[in-house]
Amino acid sequence: MTSADSPAIRPRRPSWAGRNYVLLTAAAGVTNLGSNGALVAAAFAVLEAGGDAGDVGLVAAARTLPLVLFLLIGGAVADRLPRHHVMVAANALNCLSQAAFAVLVLAGEPQLWQMMLLTALGGTAHAFFSPAAEGMLLSSVEGEQAARAFAVFRIAMQSAAMGGAALGGAMVAALGPGWVLAVDAAAFAVAGAMRSFLDVSHIPAREPGGGMLSDLREGWREFAGRSWLWVIVVQFAVANAVIGAAQSVYGPLVARDSLGGAGPWGLALAVFGGGTVAGAALMMRWKPRRLLLAGTLCVFPLALPAAALAVPVPVAVLCAVMFVTGLTIEVFGVSWMTALHQEIPEDKLSRVAAYDWFGSVAMLPLAMALAGPAEHTFGRAPSLWGCAALVVLVTAAALCVPDVRNLTRRTTKVTRDPAQEAPVKGELESTGG
Template sequence: MTSTRFPWAGRNYRVQTAATVISGIGTSGAPIATAFAVLALGGTVTEVGYVTAARIVPMVLLLLLGGALADRLPRHHVMVAANLFSSLSQAVLAVLVLTGEARLWHLLLLSAAGGVGFAFYAPAAEGMIMESVAKEHSARAFAVFRMALNGAQIGGAALGGALVAAVGPGWVLAIDAGTFLGAAALRLLLDLDAPVRETDGGGLLADLREGWREFTGRRWLWVVVLQFSVLMAALGAVESVYGPVVAKERLGGADAWGLALAAFGLGLLAAGPLMVRWQPQRILLVGNYGVFLFALPAVALAAGTSLPVLSAAMFLSGAGITVFGVNWMVALQQEIPPELFSRVAAYDHFGSIGLMPLGTAAAGPVALALGMEGALWTCAALIAVLALLVLAEPQVRRLRRAAPDVVPERETVTSG
């Protein structure tokens, strides 16, 4: 059975989208709760950065293993296991915060556990979405998927900020645990008859080497991932560390930051209908134009703007992420063989977030050295310069959307 409005949306696509929406409601509020849980313990901007980094480090260390497993095992099994693990870790953290027993080392350890869950979940989830739609419908499918997820993020961020302000961060963490559990239950309904992916019997290391050859053989791919390795470190510092601290000191606290994040989610959502209809030919060139908008929240925070101006900057940044993200996913589905997709997605995630622990851990010391404004202006400049530099790569500028019935030959992609 398929949707009459979206006839390309099969059962697996609809189940995966619904499960992602459910978990997205919780996960969009959890970073606010975690940051303010640290601050409630008397932590500083440095401790907030350490806790954020603690979540990212296991992602970096385990993403490649997660990608290799997702290309070998049934992807829905990997996702369910990862969701259940994340639910358990967030439930334990929620209990500790609600009972007043939480200590900084608890937040560090359980944030790291959340990173472990994500490392195994993300490559499998992207592979499942890829399997669930035909290539000719990929742009519409990814745009609708992002609209649904971003709608959940709007509500989740606003609810998270409001609940942190009203009843404290523990209940937001408890909601996150519950949404992970609900998502796992839904993913048990995914089609169990999906085709088994063949492997060459060489083991996980051989699988990873094959994925690495695929990744490095496409210059447009590793250039953009290299760009995002630095860009995401700057964004992580802004969104996970500097934003909550500035909100507490100048904008009114958690509820104000929750509203700013909701505006960010609204921007993500608002760009969705555009990407459903618009199918630019130069997919990475157009996608990278959206990257320039990523710098606006740092500019607004550094300039000491009001909450409405900050929210407008967050809105535009969210729209830019949707423009980039849909075009990026179309490029990946168009160019990467399905049997290698989760491994390539793992290298994508690995490279993109590899420096985020450094960025978030260094956020406090950098703010002490440069001042909060100086640190924010530095992040904004980095993002803008990287968006310019990546356009120097011809493959980024020239990669075109393929016709629906054309699968690009590998040698045409890897040529200069």
């Protein structure tokens, strides 16, 4: 009980943590908690059904192929329709596909084509969700504290990923993969309900355009006109592909053969999540002036997990490697979001995000589908060493581009003068979402 002389002390959110930001952060935490456990569960569901490395790769590729095919359309849709409607619809499809996957696994031996079909539906939903979610998040913060907001968001997201991976690995070992998939379906349902309360009234109405192709062309001009943007996306097209193959296909196999199964592998993924939390916490205080130079230098350690699996190192060493990798890659993640926020006009955010996502995942289906044949042809260890080498090579190449090295942090955001094609600058306080 309080008196007039002792007013109640009410905790206040920081000025940058508005209602949309809080809802987006909480919902991302819920979905990451379920989805990271489901990644472990899906791989072991394939293995328990009698599949091999090639089958694990095919199921993983089935998710990423529709992601590649529909991302650009998803970005254009998200810049035309209310973004939260797109996000909720995508979450509903994810919920239904994961629930069906869980039922199949719990009921008996699922067929490979069934698992591929259901993961493809999840990938389709992700293709529409990701550009809408990124555009919504980037428009939910403003001012000089944007980088801090992105760091806090990623702390919440990666903390949930860490818990989800550890819990998922333990649940797969104790209960089997089907129950983990069921939890993921429930997480999508909860997150979709939360995202339905997002407010888009602050986002200016889009002027009628020339159709979907016109929107895609306009997004392409924004994307291709910035060398730092497309160079980093090309870099991650290769890096994400080989690391995706290493962790989604080879990782569970190494865990099964040398590390003790799903539990230790889930622990390693959880420690990676712990590293990302530490990296995001670091970025709350550290504001490198050259955003992408600092971020890109921190991509080199992304080669370490593939190298560690190639040896393979003991679980304790693998966990240490995963922690360092998570910390450094999160430095890149926050720097990248900050660069997009300050350089890309609000009405183009989802389309640019779609080209970003498209380039970053374009080679994933091929890499995952070829992971099994590569293992049969070259051996697992040489294939993993090749993954590590490619990460180093493409990262070094990206640093050769002046705009990547020289893009600097500033307190202004690029906007687009509607009467001109040339970019103009406006203060973040007056133009941020």
